Amino acid sequence: MFNNKSIFEKSNISQYICLFYKDFQSYCEEKLKEYNLTNGLYYYLIYIYKKPGSKLNEISKFMNVDKSHTTRAIQKLISFDYVEKQVNEDDKKSFNVYPTEKCKLVMEEMVDLFPKWEERFLKDFSNEEVELLRSLFKKAFKNIID
Known part of the structure; x- marks a missing residue:
């Protein structure tokens, strides 16, 4: 990824962390591309896979994003058949999100x-x-x- 390694010899720790992050992001993007996933969507998928039945508010709080951002991400995951929403039995105004079989297969491949x-x-x-x-x-x- 980085062609001229000599420019990094005197980098500070923060610069290295940024470079590691950039490399990790590129690596993930390449691996996730065939599944129509981005890095951001993958983190949602991990959370939902590990915590099936989560509410949108819980997911938003964990991801430290607003609910509208989570709603858009969940809609994309639904459109790709990775998750499904079900009305919460205790509160008919809210939804719980569950992984689909497709999600489970992808998570097994991407473990x-x-x-x-x-x-x-x-x-x-x-x-x-x-x-x-x-x-x-x-x-x-x-x-x-x-």
Whole structure:
């Protein structure tokens, strides 16, 4: 993806994170293309697959987006037959979202999407280095969520 590696030799950590993110996004886009999915839609699909019967509000809150954004994403996923909406029995004004069989098949095929990129990303790391990196990322992540 990056042709001139020498320009990155003196990058700061934030620049590296941005480069990793960009590479990961490109990798996912390529893998998801055949399923008519974008990176954003895939995250919705993961959530719905793992939490079938979720309400739109729950999904929006988890994704940290407004409900209209979630509604549009769910409509796209419905149009591709990945999810279905059902009226909530307790509150007839709201819906629950469920994965379809097509969604389940795609999720089974894509189960290694993140690990495969990570494998590529960490190919020259020892087990100790991987654990150290994981520990450092966890520590850094705590700083941004506190």
